[in-house]
Amino acid sequence: xxxxxxxxxxxxxxxxxxxxxxxxxxxxxxxxxxxxxxxxxxxxxxxxxxxxxxxxxxxxxxxxxxxxxxxxxxxxxxxxxxxxxxxxxxxxxxxxxxxxxxxxxxxxxxxxxxxxxx
Amino acid sequence: xxxxxxxxxxxxxxxxxxxxxxxxxxxxxxxxxxxxxxxxxxxxxxxxxxxxxxxxxxxxxxxxxxxxxxxxxxxxxxxxxxxxxxxxxxxxxxxxxxxxxxxxxxxxxxxxx
Numbered sequence: 122x123x124x125x126x127x128x129x130x131x132x133x134x135x136x137x138x139x140x141x142x143x144x145x146x147x148x149x150x151x152x153x154x155x156x157x158x159x160x161x162x163x164x165x166x167x168x169x170x171x172x173x174x175x176x177x178x179x180x181x182x183x184x185x186x187x188x189x190x191x192x193x194x195x196x197x198x199x200x201x202x203x204x205x206x207x208x209x210x211x212x213x214x215x216x217x218x219x220x221x222x223x224x225x226x227x228x229x230x231x232x233x234x235x236x237x238x239x
Numbered sequence: 240x241x242x243x244x245x246x247x248x249x250x251x252x253x254x255x256x257x258x259x260x261x262x263x264x265x266x267x268x269x270x271x272x273x274x275x276x277x278x279x280x281x282x283x284x285x286x287x288x289x290x291x292x293x294x295x296x297x298x299x300x301x302x303x304x305x306x307x308x309x310x311x312x313x314x315x316x317x318x319x320x321x322x323x324x325x326x327x328x329x330x331x332x333x334x335x336x337x338x339x340x341x342x343x344x345x346x347x348x349x350x351x352x
Contacts, residue, residue: 125282154339164283164342177339212282214340226332228340230282 123147125231127213133237139201142234145194146215154214154228155188155198164212170196182207203238210235240341241266241329248347251321257314259346261327264308270331272303274312275340276323283326283342286312317350324348 126145134140146153154169168178173190181188185204190196200207214228244262251257263272274286287294287301289310294301300313314321326345330338 156339163344164277164340166339166341169339180339214282226338227285228283230284233282 125213125215125229127211127231127234129234130232131235131237133239134203135239136204137202138238139199140203140207140236140238142198142200142211142213142236144196144198144213144231146196146213147229148194150215150217150229151193152216152226153190153196154216155196156212156214156230157209158212158233159209167198167211200236203236205238208236208238240331241270243327243329243343245325245327245343245346247344248349250349250351251314251317253319253350253352254316257317257321257348257350259312259314259325259327259348260309261312262309263327263329266307266329267331270329272301272307272310273328273330273340274299274301275326275328275342276321277326277345278320278323283340286325317348319350319352322348322350 128143152171155167156164158164166180168181168188170190188198210233212230212233214230216226216228241263271288271290273288275283277283287296287299289301289303303310324345324347326342
């Protein structure tokens with residue numbers, strides 16, 4: 122299993138540019154999460170999907186951020202326009218549905234995308 | 240999800256057991272205790288979880304007190320590769336629904352040679 126795949130691994134861009142981060146979850150997983158990590162705020166959830174449907178986007182900072190999951194094997198997180206304060210490591214994670222008798226939801230994280238907005 | 244409290248940092252000698260404490264005094268009966276860790280420059284990694292009973296797997300052991308208000312993660316023979324930030328997370332599990340993980344500040348464990 123390749124695990125959660127994220128691209129690009131590193132991104133350097135200038136303020137005002139559009140940034141698109143990509144994620145391929147583990148095959149068979151039906152939940153996908155986008156987290157952001159900064160020194161100041163630690164790891165925080167941005168948005169998550171169950172069965173390709175956004176469930177909670179309350180962590181999305183503002184309208185400049187948008188996320189889509191057009192199918193079970195792909196998701197994007199877009200920032201337009203980007204700002205220096207968006208500089209962070211963005212993690213994607215996936216998990217499978219809990220079933221009766223299996224009370225464990227392990228989230229598997231990708232390697233992250235390190236974004237620097239100048 | 241109940242709030243957790245962990246020490247900011249701990250050191251451990253290589254080859255010795257590392258015992259990482261976590262307080263969760265407001266935990267409710269249907270909340271599980273999860274441990275994740277994050278090695279520098281990597282994504283968080285699941286370690287172990289439990290509800291009431293002590294648990295052991297190939298990575299670690301989890302000891303939960305009888306009143307469930309605190310727990311300890313034990314790495315029996317710490318190696319340099321165990322140097323990481325360890326997160327204790329308490330959460331309710333809902334069958335059929337995934338939910339986010341709420342990360343605190345965690346404990347920076349440094350394994351010393």
